Amino acid sequence: MTTGGSDDFRASFFEECDELLEAMHDGLGLMQDGAGDTETVHVIFRAVHSIKGGAGAFGLDALVSFAHQLETVLERLRSGRIEATPDLLTLFQQCGDYLSDLVTAARADAAVDPGPAEALGSRLNAASGPDGDASEAVSQAADDFVPLALDLDALEDPQESDADDPLSSRIGHHITFTAEPELFSSGNEPALLFRALATLGPTRVGADISDVPPLSLLDPTMSHLSWEIELDGDCPADIVLDVFDFVSDCASVEIGPLEHFAAPPDPSTVPASDDIDPAIGTDVVAPAEGRPPNSETEGRGDDLARVAPPKPTAAPPQPTTRIAAPQTIRVDFERVDKLINLVGELVIKEAMLSQAVGMLTLNTGNEVLQELDGLKQLAGEIQEGVMAIRAQPIKPLFQRMGRTIREAAAMTNKRVRLVMKGEAAEVDKTVLERLVDPLTHMVRNAVDHGLEDKEARVAAGKPAEGSVTLSAAHRSGRVVIEISDDGGGINRDKVRRLAEEKGLIPPDASLSPSDIDALLFMPGFSSKDEVSELSGRGVGLDVVRSEITALGGRMSIQSELGVGTVFSISLPLTLAVLEGMVVNVAGQTMVVPITAIQETLQPASVRIHTIGPGTKVLSIRDTLMPVADLGAHFGFREPPEELDDHVLLVIETDTDRRCALIVDALQDQRQVVIKSLETNYSQIDGISAATILGDGRIALIVDPEGVAGGVAPVPATPAASVNPDVVEGDSLVTA
Amino acid sequence: MSEGYNLEAHLDSAAAPVLAADLKALRGKSVRVDGGAVRFAGTLSLQVLIAARRQWLEDGQDFTVHPFSGALGAACCDLGLSLTDIGASPDDQNDMERTA
Structure with a gap:
């Protein structure tokens, strides 16, 4: 069943996958370049493992199986049982690519060709060495969610089951784990983490359910559970932390020495047997300190009651290790886009306000003008900040x-x-x-x-x-x-x-x-x-x-x-705003991209030659370039005969075409918000987009390439030699 | 007379809100939840069952999960939960194993 919430979860999982795949490819690239080390293999392993974990939560079996197969061979490499030969690294690259395909297919709910999985699986089997078989991993992965055999008899009496493993003599780690909602929305499951922990040594997992409210008060997307895990053995703390590394931004993990919690449960604190859960497959672990038992349910003899909190031993407390969550948030791109549009509107409104205030002819230094300047600056900074959000590496x-x-x-x-x-x-x-x-x-x-x-x-x-x-x-x-x-x-x-x-x-x-x-x-x-x-x-x-x-x-x-x-x-850097020169042409206001303008000239100060009827060329620095009236180009008017009251914009296009455009006057150089003309109207030759000016009018943004294409020849001497029939509508590009 | 409810086979995080809504609709009556078809149960869905059991206790009604699959039991096991937390009985598991 798919719901909106489910879609959110999936979307978040696949966003996470993008980052994990990036980390995986980074690592594979380092290994390929010979720059990888053990930590690199760890990173790749964790990335694949995380993808598998999330995929499992969404029932993406093909993804789970293949990730598990790859993960198994990576684990063998990590543990030094196989070597990173060039062939193996090539295989990893191909597996990484196929894993990306599987993620892409899963994201699109599309079928994926199982052929590569089989072929790559066989090669992974071969690569896993004589005592390893990645295909076992496949079946293991498939069995991940298959019923486990539960030995309830052995768990009827937790103390009895621990007879061979006295708590007081144990060394290891005590881990407190609390999941944030993002952990689940990114497709992770605590159970998978706990299973990963179990590969490091014997574990006992206990859940604290005391914060779970009655159903009527429950937000089913929030977790109210926390866990206490005891891990036996002398596994280094950093290895233990590695297990949680990929959920560090969506979970709280605290690790301390097991000795703190080594005291066996005080029998006197254990409720009568009828009130105790026979923990299944786990030892009973106390809830987190500071969490009071639920008196309401206890009053009813509720079997939710738990073993009392353990008493710390006399050992001095040792610092716990905590994974700090990075200060980032995920935001739907549509929201950013909407924000950008709104900021664009803000900039336009600010321009309108400026124009309206300008008509009041206020004295310089007037408080309104000063405040308006502050508003302009603020709007500019907001725009810059929002654009930075949209920028991606x-x-x-x-x-x-x-x-x-x-x-x-x-x-x-x-x-x-x-x-x-x-x-x-x-x-x-x-x-x-x-x-x-x-x-x-x-x-x-x-x-x-x-x-x-x-x-x-x-x-x-x-x-x-x-x-x-x-x-x-x-x-x-x-x-x-x-x-x-x-x-x-x-x-x-x-x-x-x-x-x-x-x-x-x-x-x-x-x-x-x-x-x-x-x-x-x-x-x-x-x-x-x-x-x-x-x-x-x-x-x-x-x-x-x-x-x-x-x-x-x-x-x-x-x-x-x-x-x-x-x-x-x-x-x-962006397609949302453009630095442009706002010009007047035949009563119209237009914007010419500033990147195309080389210089502006007063016609009276330069030499303009007339070649044939209505054809003018500008002589500047020993070169000639065509002169074209922007108003005439768009059919606003006939080309003016007298140019002294006009302004020339010397433009150079991306294809090195050069020409001088006649405009009536320059208004201002400013950043304008680009509004797509194709989306809102249709494509017009010589116009790339539109913007909204301070007075609310629409100004068209000139496409220099489109305008120059009609008046300027292709550049450089050889242009004259190029067969015009073949290069019609095109041009040459010089380095 | 208790109301019956069949759990979906795949109780992932996305299924939790749906499960919660379905169970809320059954409040006021004793409920017997059939978990025999469950192939996967995630934390949030199990939490819904815990919350439901707590709710039914408050309401003075019965809330039981019976029968339940091995996968459901295993999920509880992995997360350090007891079967009784979700309204199931370990005896059912024993019965299931004997008949298996």
């Missing part, structure tokens, strides 16, 4: 590419290492989501076409294993992502020859190296003699560039023959 995206690289390497029979740099850089979640496809394509390209075959690499004096590096860094208010390989670099002679053969460029075209590199972005170009199954250089790179451009990004290539290739993507 790029690391999960990079990790996802790790799998793409592994699969591409397997398909091309190459050895490839992924190097990640700057993965902590944060980018707007929306930008990240839309980067998945383009980045996947580029990473595949890097493996398939960028890196040479093993033989070729060795012959060139390079290591047989190639590397693909993903890096991210913030530069000038944007994030720059680079995909670089240490392959053979772009063979420009071959690229040029292919472009000529395909009629993309005339044979006599004069192209610089960067121009040739830019041919890779032309639609339909492929430098592969045969397009491979995996990818085709050029096939899709034009689409990649389109996607990046749609994100407000720019792409460039740098390549050196024999050394490698670097694709750079420069992206805005």
